[in-house]
Amino acid sequence: MQTAPTEMTFFERFEADILASKKTITIRDEAESHYKVGSVVDVSTYEDDRWFCQLKILDVSPIQFSALNDFHAEQENMTLDELKAVIHDIYPGIEQLYVVTYQLVEQ
Numbered sequence: 614m615q616t617a618p619t620e621m622t623f624f625e626r627f628e629a630d631i632l633a634s635k636k637t638i639t640i641r642d643e644a645e646s647h648y649k650v651g652s653v654v655d656v657s658t659y660e661d662d663r664w665f666c667q668l669k670i671l672d673v674s675p676i677q678f679s680a681l682n683d684f685h686a687e688q689e690n691m692t693l694d695e696l697k698a699v700i701h702d703i704y705p706g707i708e709q710l711y712v713v714t715y716q717l718v719e720q
């Protein structure tokens with residue numbers, strides 16, 4: 614049994630959108646999908662491990678790369694083409710992914 618992670622990292626380029634609640638989901642691979650619904654996680658930048666917020670995990674649901682749609686893109690504050698390119702860059706060739714839906718915890 615795996616323990617649920619209490620931390621999450623994002624690339625710096627996503628920080629402003631997360632803090633403005635314009636990006637309300639993240640799409641991760643299986644290894645990064647074990648978040649517990651209802652938990653609050655500390656969020657840091659991937660590049661320099663700088664803490665910048667807490668997020669409450671609202672949902673974790675499986676999604677196939679080929680099933681990503683405009684609603685996912687809207688929740689990522691991207692076009693669908695941009696989202697698919699980003700996810701393909703981060704997780705090349707991975708079809709089974711997970712949508713992690715979260716809410717910014719106001720500090």
Ligand SMILES: CC(=O)Nc1cc[nH]c(=O)n1
Nearest residue numbers: 622623624639640659703
């Ligand atoms: C660091 C990292 O993997 N960040 C990701 C990955 C997928 N989506 C996202 O928003 N951020």
